[in-house]
Amino acid sequence: MADVRGLPVPDGLEGERIDAALARLFGLSRGSAADIIAAGDVSLDGQAVATKSERLHAGAWLEVALPPPAAAPAPVAEPVPGMGVLYEDDDIVVVNKPIGVAAHPTTGWTGPTVLGGLLGAGHTIATSGASERQGIVHRLDANTTGAMVVAKSEVAYSRLKRAFKERRIDKRYRALVQGHPDPFRGTVDAPIDRHPSGDGRFAVVAGGKPSVTHYDTVEAFRAATLLDIDLETGRTHQIRVHMSAIRHPCVGDMAYGADPTLAARLGLTRQWLHAARLGFEHPTRGDWVEFESPYPDDLARALEIVAEES
Numbered sequence: 001m002a003d004v005r006g007l008p009v010p011d012g013l014e015g016e017r018i019d020a021a022l023a024r025l026f027g028l029s030r031g032s033a034a035d036i037i038a039a040g041d042v043s044l045d046g047q048a049v050a051t052k053s054e055r056l057h058a059g060a061w062l063e064v065a066l067p068p069p070a071a072a073p074a075p076v077a078e079p080v081p082g083m084g085v086l087y088e089d090d091d092i093v094v095v096n097k098p099i100g101v102a103a104h105p106t107t108g109w110t111g112p113t114v115l116g117g118l119l120g121a122g123h124t125i126a127t128s129g130a131s132e133r134q135g136i137v138h139r140l141d142a143n144t145t146g147a148m149v150v151a152k153s154e155v156a157y158s159r160l161k162r163a164f165k166e167r168r169i170d171k172r173y174r175a176l177v178q179g180h181p182d183p184f185r186g187t188v189d190a191p192i193d194r195h196p197s198g199d200g201r202f203a204v205v206a207g208g209k210p211s212v213t214h215y216d217t218v219e220a221f222r223a224a225t226l227l228d229i230d231l232e233t234g235r236t237h238q239i240r241v242h243m244s245a246i247r248h249p250c251v252g253d254m255a256y257g258a259d260p261t262l263a264a265r266l267g268l269t270r271q272w273l274h275a276a277r278l279g280f281e282h283p284t285r286g287d288w289v290e291f292e293s294p295y296p297d298d299l300a301r302a303l304e305i306v307a308e309e310s
Helices: 018-026 030-038 114-120 154-165 236-245 260-265 297-308
Strands: 003-008 042-044 061-066 084-088 093-095 145-151 168-180 187-189 193-194 202-203 212-222 223-230 271-281 287-290
Touching: 018 030, 018 042, 018 061, 018 193, 018 202, 042 114, 084 202, 084 287, 114 145, 145 154, 145 287, 145 297, 168 236, 187 193, 187 236, 193 236, 212 236
Parallel strands: 145 271
Antiparallel strands: 003 061, 042 061, 084 093, 093 145, 168 223, 168 271, 187 212, 193 202, 212 223, 271 287
16 A cells, blocks of 8 residues: 655755655655656645656645555575674574675565575574564675674564664774775764665765764775774664765775775775674673674785785
8 A cells, every 4th residue: 555645845845856856755766756756646736746857846735655665575595605603502693794695685685695594504593573584683784794693582682682772782893994084083973864866875964863983093004094993873884974974985885985996906896894893792691792703805805905005
């Protein structure tokens, strides 16, 4: 069933094309917005909108019938090559997630997933959560590698979800960023939401979700700086967005403004970003546990090259 939304056109959208405005207001792609308009599901002051290029007037009553979200596919249970297990007991399994693996199935993703890989290897996973996200208490981007914990028991799922929500988890990342951040140690406190373009990226946006990233320099090279990053919040693409916002994008992260020439020189086809350490209170025993993930081969080699060039 369609989700009908009605609102007055905000002053900030005066004169905006309606397809672009729908993308900004509802987190759609421009193509999806155009499809909704073409289906006759958008009206202004009670009149159906005829074309996607129609311009908006502030204060006009906008009504949109949003289609129901596509159901995420069920996880495909098959082992994932290169995905190792750092630790496992009756309650949790901590994996070393390789490149090109999503945390769980999502609409449009056809590649391997952590959840499917664990099920395919015979691991028991908690059944709490939506069917395509069972046992998943946090996520890493598909092309971000490193340590990730998955709940095996229902009590572990509940307690870890709460711990992540209450920010009682120590998540440490390493990021190789372009140039040299000034100061060498600092905090980026800037709200994040979907990019206005509707192309799947995120951005620092007024009125977005509060987002805080702490960084500290590990080593500075001629072309780049290796940072230790502590996340106070856990927004989608947070490190990538915040580093780009201070004009020091992760090396290799072309989606967020990285230099393709430097990435090619270092042999990188993705962002240099790695979940290096994960610490938390064990959900049933209560003791503090920590897990570390070594750099994968592509990141280690890129780091060697940038060091040799310095």
